[in-house]
Amino acid sequence: NLPALLRWLLMVSVLAGPGYAYAADSDTMCTTTGGSGTVTLNVPPSVSFAPETAPGPGTVLYTSPPYTIDYQCQYGGFTRPGTALRVAFARLGDLKPLTDALDKAGLKLEIHLSDSSGGGEAVFDHFTGSPDYVGIGSDYISTGNGTQHTGNRTLTIRLKLTVNRKITSGFYVVPPLSSFRLYAHLNKVGSAIQINTTATRIQYVPNCFVQAGLSTNKVDFGSVLTSDIDSSFSLPRTFSIRASADSDPACGKNQLTGPYEGVGSYYLQLPLKVAFLINSGGTPSSDNKAIILKNENNENNGLQLKISDPAGNLVTFNNESASLPEASPANKLGEFHDGIFTVNKQYTATLLPTGKPVKTGKYRTQVTVKVSYY
Structure with a gap:
């Protein structure tokens, strides 16, 4: 055919x-x-x-x-x-x-x-x-x-x-x-x-959206006797860091705290980190996990201060980098999520010996606590 x-x-x-x-x-x-x-x-x-x-x-x-x-x-x-x-x-x-x-x-x-x-x-x-x-x-x-x-x-x-x-x-x-x-x-x-x-x-998210505070502005260890300080010496004190959404509309409250309606409902998900920045009274240890304390004569006094989270992880001092939360879990504060805009985390500050001779005299260190999102 x-x-x-x-x-x-x-x-x-x-x-x-x-x-x-x-x-x-x-x-x-x-x-x-x-x-x-x-x-x-x-x-x-x-x-x-x-x-x-x-x-x-x-x-x-x-x-x-x-x-x-x-x-x-x-x-x-x-x-x-x-x-x-x-x-x-x-x-x-x-x-x-x-x-x-x-x-x-x-x-x-x-x-x-x-x-x-x-x-x-x-x-x-x-x-x-x-x-x-x-x-x-x-x-x-x-x-x-x-x-x-x-x-x-x-x-x-x-x-x-x-x-x-x-x-x-x-x-x-x-x-x-x-x-x-x-x-x-x-x-x-x-x-x-x-x-x-x-x-x-x-x-x-405006920087002013996250408002932070401390349960106390002073962690007091009181007097410490040199005779009490040996290799097993440890003096802990607890405090809390809290964060919440600022109520000022100029800081984005109205645009950020409600749900986003589209294919389902979504809320802001904002992870928070906390930086501990040494101002005075000590220097960071070589690994930035402790503050080597000094007396009023600016001499190392044989004591160090460490801060840990509830899981026992030590915070890193003098670090605000973007990689901080991954490198140091203790510096993760928490996150705003699912319409919850408050975070509260407990920390423990512990006074410990460095192994060097202990010197008498007053000691005081000042640390800035800075909360931000990432």
Whole structure:
């Protein structure tokens, strides 16, 4: 039948046309190296900034740590020898909850993608409209025979937030997303790796929002007899540090203490750290875990002061760095969360010998306690 034969020949010529590759879906797939079809990127539950110091429009506000996915893809079906195949990072539908949150926050999100196979860095920022994908990594070239494979690869993902307009107090929620997939080719056929992200909050919190106080401004050890000080000497005193949300509307109370309504209800999640800064009366030990006390003649008096949390972890003195809460758990004060805006943590200050000769005389050290969010 000549018409049927012509139709068959036309179909074959289209399937094998230059620049195109069509696959049998069952033979086309991407999986993680461990065989899973799903990956979840656990982004930070909150990212906080002070609006007073936030950069202006056009400036990068935040770059996430790298997230990696070890994967492999294969492409089945008809391909001509030498056909270039490329892995696709694609979104699923329009991400209106994401774009709404970013617009309210005055931010633009870019997803930066780099692949161990090369091909340079790709940037994905098409959260609505077309195109809905971007090619990543180096091409893998078809041999024209059987299923084509990428081999083992690693995709590295970084999220970058850029300021679009002036920032004011408030917090905005990017809900959990199940919105990206990794396909074996730009035509997005076959099974893919599902890439999910956890919810995160973008929080603009004025520095004055956190109000701190002490249960006592003076930890009194009283008089200590030199005859009592031996290697087993230990004199503890307890005190508490509290933090709460400032009631002044100028400090963001109205914008920050209520729920954010979107896909579910979310509250501000603000982790707090406490720094202990030595002003006078002593010097930090070599590991910054103790204050070496001095007498009124500015001589080391043979005593040291350590401060610990309820778990027995020692605080680090003279450190306000961003890495402090991770390096020193005792300097974590707690967090505001789920509509709770008060934190109270007990500490123990302990007087101990240094092992050096004890000198008589008055001793007094002054320490500034500084609470801030991170």
